[in-house]
Every structure is written in C-alpha cells, then in structure tokens.
Amino acid sequence: MPNRYNGENIDDLFRDSLGSGERMPAAPVWQKIEAELDNDKRRKFLLWCRPIVAAVVVLLIAGLYFRNPDGNLIRRTVFTAKPAQRSANHPLASTKTSGNLPEDHIVQKVSRPTLLGKASSGQGRGKSPMFDLTLPRAIPPESIASPRPGGKVIVNNPVSKPLPGGLVRAGTVRHPFYITAYISQELAGYNLADHDSTKPQGREVEKRQGTSFSRSVGVLVTYPLASRWLIESGIGLSRSITIGNPGKTVAVQDNNGKVSFLVNTVTGYGYVASTAAANLGDSATTGKVTGELDYVSIPLNVDRKWTIRRLDVLAGAGLSANLLTHATIRTSIAGQAGADHQQQVAQYGLRKVTYGWAIKSELRYRLSRVYAASMIATFKNAVGPVNVHTAYSTYPYNFGIGVGVTRTF
Amino acid sequence: MLNKPADIPPHELKTLINGCVAGDRSCQQTIYERYAPKMMLLCLRYSRNTQEAEEILQDGFLQMYRHIDQYKFTGSFGSWLRKIMINSALMRYRGRSTEKRVIPLALEFETMTLSVDFMDRLGEQELIRLIQALPPAYRMVFNLYVFEGLKHREIAGVLKISEGTSKSNLSDARAFLRRALTHNLKEAK
Missing domain, CATH: 1.10.10.10 (Winged helix-like DNA-binding domain superfamily/Winged helix DNA-binding domain)
Structure with missing residues (x-):
C-alpha cells in the first residue's frame, strides 16, 4: 500500500509499509542454496566415511604388519598327509618321510603356500631350505597327538583346517623381525650461514674450525612392511666432537655476571673463567677448543631389501629426531697463570631438539639362521640449524661407516 | 515460480518439514518458494543493497535446512524462520561491524x-x-x-x-x- 508522509510517526510509516510485504528474490538464489545443499551432502558423506577410511587404514597397516616378507600371507605352513592318499602327481609324492615319525606319516614344512601354485625351492636365494622334513621348531613335538586311525598327524593348533588334497594346515609361523646393534664412526662437517654481515663471527669460527667427527652406538629394529620393504627405527647415542684451532677471545660478562672469556665454537659458545684478574674487553688467546655434543637420536627409516644368496642389501632413507643431552667446551686460556689447565664448561646457544634426514645402505651377511654381520654406511644432514645464534646458523652433516650384529627373531 | 502464498495448511507444512529433515529436495524447494518472498523483504531492510539481502537470505535458508530437525512444531514456522533470518543478518553485521563507516x-x-x-x-x-x-x-x-x-x-x-x-x-x-x-x-x- 502506498503511504503518504505527512510528518507523522516515522516508525508507523515504515512498519505499515514494510512490516508485511513480499519481495521476490532473484532466481539464482535458490540455485546457490541448492548447490550448497549438495555440498552439505558431500561433506556429510565424507564425515560418515571418515571412520571407515580410518578403519581401512588400520586394517591395511595391520595387514602389512602380519604380511609375510616373501609377499605371501603365510610364510611357513605345516601340512600333513597320509601317503596312501597321495597320487603319483600329488605335490607331496616325492617327499621323504621323517625318521622320527611313523612310517605312514609325513610332515612337510613349506615356506610358501603351495596352494597358490607359487611353490619354489627357494634355494639359491639365501633362504632356509624349502623342504624341511622334520617338524618345524615353531611347533613343539609334544603338541603332536597320536596318529588317528586314518593316519594323519594332528597338530594341536586352533587355526588348523582341512585343505584340498588331504592336506592339513597345521600351523603358521610369524615372519621375523631383526634387531641390529651397531657402532659407527662419522666424519662431520658444518655449513654455516651468516646472518649478520657486520659481525664476522661465523666466518672467523669457520676459519678456526679444525676436524670434526662423531661416534654413535645404537640399536635398530627392522620390521618387514612387505616382501622387500622394511621399516626401521630404534635409538642411538652419539657424541659429536668439534676441534677448533687456537684463537683470540674477549672477556665478557657471563650468565652469572662474572667476567669470563667468551669462547665460540662452530656450534655454540661457552664462558671460560679467567685464571687471573680480567676486565671486560680484555683479550686473550685460547688453546685448542674442543666442543662435545651428546645426542639421543630416534630414526625412522624405510628400506628396500635385495637378497643375493646369504647377503641382504638394504638401502633406504628416513628422518631422525635428535635430543641434546649434554654439551660442553674444553679449552685453556693462554697467556695467563695456569694457562695449561684445561677447563671444561657448558656450551650454550644450542637447540634442545633438532631434526635431520638420512640416507643409508647396509650389507647384512647371514652367518647363521639367527645371526648376521652388518656393515652400515650413512649420510645425515640437519633439517634446521643446531644453534640459536643470531650471528650465524650451523647446519651439520656427516658421513659414517659402522659395523653391527643383527639377530633375527 | 515464487507465486504461492506463505500460508500453508498445518498438515501440509508438517509433511514438508519432515521431507526437509529427510533431505527431500522438492520439499526444500517448496518451503523456499512459499517463504522466500516474505523473508526477502526482511533481508532487504537489514542490508545495504539487494545483493547483500540475497546473501542474507541464502545464509538464512541454509541454516534453516541444516537445523530444521530442531523445529518442534510448537510455534509458527514462519516466526521461527524469521528469527533465523534476523540471526543471519546479525551475523553478517557483526562480521562487518569493524568497518566503521562514517556517512555524512x-x-x-x-x-x-x-x-x-x-x-x-x-x-x-x-x-x-x-x-x-x-x-x-x-x-x-x-x-x-x-x-x-x-x-x-x-x-x-x-x-x-x-x-x-x-x-x-x-x-x-x-x-x-x-x-x-x-x-x-x-x-x-
């Protein structure tokens, strides 16, 4: 209804005119609403799918966990059969009898499920013999009951179930994992990035930098992900040592307010107490500066495995987290009383946790079914700087050679 | 076409709302066609221009469809929808309240x-x-x-x-x- 404005209550004018009218929205509004509703459906579907996807991922991981490193679901299966049931072309026709069992019974250990038609001798690939005509160790002899009148060997295993051809799957053995204890010696290097061109600290330190090396010991657990892929983790202890040549140092106020000589290393810095009265700004010469950094490392690698007879060749890459546990500087101040006296002080300016990436290769020679000797080569590089210096950042890298012993479980 | 009156018999409205709860697109469209003209006028009053009004209308209807299962048939559906539209306008206003526009x-x-x-x-x-x-x-x-x-x-x-x-x-x-x-x-x- 059109209204006439005559200076009356303006609220009433608007309320009467616009309080109960209608106005057609443009047609695209509904189309946009419809499109959003369709998106809602998709979002709801994705939300609904999320637990299913999570469950599938968990199942896949579990499947990989229990998967045979040879690529089959069952690595070793015990089959039993009565000779009378075998025909001439039966897969077990040519097997031998075990001397420890009744003559009319055969126990055969097959490293690959013959039912998949993939049975092969496995000889020449460095694996355990394909046909082992004794009971596998995984199934203790006492678990075998007396022969039934039918002549089959019964193995007390809940997973047993009849298979075609008169075979009985008597039991499975979980595939192995490996634990390697190693010791490694590494040559270390440092990339320095100067942030402050007005302070030549980084370049000076780099010039004074002598040799650097580190030693590591640790334990690695390797677990097969698939037939030729392994995942590896563990724990390592490493000590990185940096040796700097003698150089000049200046007296400054240390963290406790005392006058001490500031000693820089390629990684951090420390305050070496003056053995004589020193004032702020006094200079002195340090002896050889040795920095020691102790880290606890947790690597996570993925390896590819190749097998050549008794030799396993592993090559992989991964990441590691390194926790700094101890950092010191050892040096002496020349030109002062007691100059020959080495002082070991705390090293500051370091990050507590650092991360790195690594590539590695390993040769694993099987000495027996359980033990193997390993030789490991690694190259590690820091992802970020190990220090929190404002003048320069230090990115360590090292190349190491190690030896170890691997036990199969 | 948006030419139907908003007055819907209660039994039909209940059917439409139940259809919307189930995600029936035709029910959603019918509700929109019946109520959009009234709500559009409201949105025009709360907005700077037609474009903003349509955005408020769109947001309001989407909120209504997403939460229509919360409507308990205790009051007028039109009033409930109106409150949603006003909330939609308020949300837009709060989102833009930092724009201190001084108009001579x-x-x-x-x-x-x-x-x-x-x-x-x-x-x-x-x-x-x-x-x-x-x-x-x-x-x-x-x-x-x-x-x-x-x-x-x-x-x-x-x-x-x-x-x-x-x-x-x-x-x-x-x-x-x-x-x-x-x-x-x-x-x-």
Whole structure:
C-alpha cells in the first residue's frame, strides 16, 4: 500500500509499509542454496566415511604388519598327509618321510603356500631350505597327538583346517623381525650461514674450525612392511666432537655476571673463567677448543631389501629426531697463570631438539639362521640449524661407516 | 515460480518439514518458494543493497535446512524462520561491524535519487532504499526496535552495545530518515 508522509510517526510509516510485504528474490538464489545443499551432502558423506577410511587404514597397516616378507600371507605352513592318499602327481609324492615319525606319516614344512601354485625351492636365494622334513621348531613335538586311525598327524593348533588334497594346515609361523646393534664412526662437517654481515663471527669460527667427527652406538629394529620393504627405527647415542684451532677471545660478562672469556665454537659458545684478574674487553688467546655434543637420536627409516644368496642389501632413507643431552667446551686460556689447565664448561646457544634426514645402505651377511654381520654406511644432514645464534646458523652433516650384529627373531 | 502464498495448511507444512529433515529436495524447494518472498523483504531492510539481502537470505535458508530437525512444531514456522533470518543478518553485521563507516548525513540523502511521485506515493521501494541508506549500526537498531519490537535493553544485549547507544542510534536513525523525507519533499516542491 502506498503511504503518504505527512510528518507523522516515522516508525508507523515504515512498519505499515514494510512490516508485511513480499519481495521476490532473484532466481539464482535458490540455485546457490541448492548447490550448497549438495555440498552439505558431500561433506556429510565424507564425515560418515571418515571412520571407515580410518578403519581401512588400520586394517591395511595391520595387514602389512602380519604380511609375510616373501609377499605371501603365510610364510611357513605345516601340512600333513597320509601317503596312501597321495597320487603319483600329488605335490607331496616325492617327499621323504621323517625318521622320527611313523612310517605312514609325513610332515612337510613349506615356506610358501603351495596352494597358490607359487611353490619354489627357494634355494639359491639365501633362504632356509624349502623342504624341511622334520617338524618345524615353531611347533613343539609334544603338541603332536597320536596318529588317528586314518593316519594323519594332528597338530594341536586352533587355526588348523582341512585343505584340498588331504592336506592339513597345521600351523603358521610369524615372519621375523631383526634387531641390529651397531657402532659407527662419522666424519662431520658444518655449513654455516651468516646472518649478520657486520659481525664476522661465523666466518672467523669457520676459519678456526679444525676436524670434526662423531661416534654413535645404537640399536635398530627392522620390521618387514612387505616382501622387500622394511621399516626401521630404534635409538642411538652419539657424541659429536668439534676441534677448533687456537684463537683470540674477549672477556665478557657471563650468565652469572662474572667476567669470563667468551669462547665460540662452530656450534655454540661457552664462558671460560679467567685464571687471573680480567676486565671486560680484555683479550686473550685460547688453546685448542674442543666442543662435545651428546645426542639421543630416534630414526625412522624405510628400506628396500635385495637378497643375493646369504647377503641382504638394504638401502633406504628416513628422518631422525635428535635430543641434546649434554654439551660442553674444553679449552685453556693462554697467556695467563695456569694457562695449561684445561677447563671444561657448558656450551650454550644450542637447540634442545633438532631434526635431520638420512640416507643409508647396509650389507647384512647371514652367518647363521639367527645371526648376521652388518656393515652400515650413512649420510645425515640437519633439517634446521643446531644453534640459536643470531650471528650465524650451523647446519651439520656427516658421513659414517659402522659395523653391527643383527639377530633375527 | 515464487507465486504461492506463505500460508500453508498445518498438515501440509508438517509433511514438508519432515521431507526437509529427510533431505527431500522438492520439499526444500517448496518451503523456499512459499517463504522466500516474505523473508526477502526482511533481508532487504537489514542490508545495504539487494545483493547483500540475497546473501542474507541464502545464509538464512541454509541454516534453516541444516537445523530444521530442531523445529518442534510448537510455534509458527514462519516466526521461527524469521528469527533465523534476523540471526543471519546479525551475523553478517557483526562480521562487518569493524568497518566503521562514517556517512555524512546531508551528503548521503542529497545523492539519493528517489522517484518523482515520492511525495504522493511512498512505495516499498523508496522506503527500503531509505533504510538501506542508513549507516549499518542505525539500520540494525531501527529494524530491531521498529519491526521486531525489541526494547533498548534487549537491543543492547543483541548488538553488544550500551542501552544509551541503542537509544542514540535509534534517535539518529529517525532523524536521518525524517530529514531525508523532508529534504526530498522540499526538492519535489
């Protein structure tokens, strides 16, 4: 209804005119609403799918966990059969009898499920013999009951179930994992990035930098992900040592307010107490500066495995987290009383946790079914700087050679 | 086509709402067609222009469809939907409340071009344009006070302003509208 404005209550004018009218929205509004509703459906579907996807991922991981490193679901299966049931072309026709069992019974250990038609001798690939005509160790002899009148060997295993051809799957053995204890010696290097061109600290330190090396010991657990892929983790202890040549140092106020000589290393810095009265700004010469950094490392690698007879060749890459546990500087101040006296002080300016990436290769020679000797080569590089210096950042890298012993479980 | 009245028999409305709860697209469209024209006018009052009004309308309907299962048939569906639309407008206003737009009043209504028969026939279009010309804070208070019937205390709570500010904004809004109407009246003469 059109209204006439005559200076009356303006609220009433608007309320009467616009309080109960209608106005057609443009047609695209509904189309946009419809499109959003369709998106809602998709979002709801994705939300609904999320637990299913999570469950599938968990199942896949579990499947990989229990998967045979040879690529089959069952690595070793015990089959039993009565000779009378075998025909001439039966897969077990040519097997031998075990001397420890009744003559009319055969126990055969097959490293690959013959039912998949993939049975092969496995000889020449460095694996355990394909046909082992004794009971596998995984199934203790006492678990075998007396022969039934039918002549089959019964193995007390809940997973047993009849298979075609008169075979009985008597039991499975979980595939192995490996634990390697190693010791490694590494040559270390440092990339320095100067942030402050007005302070030549980084370049000076780099010039004074002598040799650097580190030693590591640790334990690695390797677990097969698939037939030729392994995942590896563990724990390592490493000590990185940096040796700097003698150089000049200046007296400054240390963290406790005392006058001490500031000693820089390629990684951090420390305050070496003056053995004589020193004032702020006094200079002195340090002896050889040795920095020691102790880290606890947790690597996570993925390896590819190749097998050549008794030799396993592993090559992989991964990441590691390194926790700094101890950092010191050892040096002496020349030109002062007691100059020959080495002082070991705390090293500051370091990050507590650092991360790195690594590539590695390993040769694993099987000495027996359980033990193997390993030789490991690694190259590690820091992802970020190990220090929190404002003048320069230090990115360590090292190349190491190690030896170890691997036990199969 | 949006040519059906909003008055829907209760049994039909219940069927439509249940259909919307189940995600039936035809029921959703029917509800939209019945209620969108009324809601569009409301949105125009709370917005700066038609485009913003359509965005408020769209947001409001989407919120309604997403939460229609919360409607318990205890009150009028139209009133429930109206509240959702006002909330949608308030959310948009809060999202833009940081934009402190200062409008010189005289300049604003002098630049407005109203229809020639403004004096004789104050149609919806002209009045909507006047409300839309209000600064957002004034527009919100004016709408909530005049059309929704809220008290200044309630408006202050909704808009997170003081009661005094609400009163002041309403007074300024009325002055703005009155001056705009008077100015155009003189111009027309």
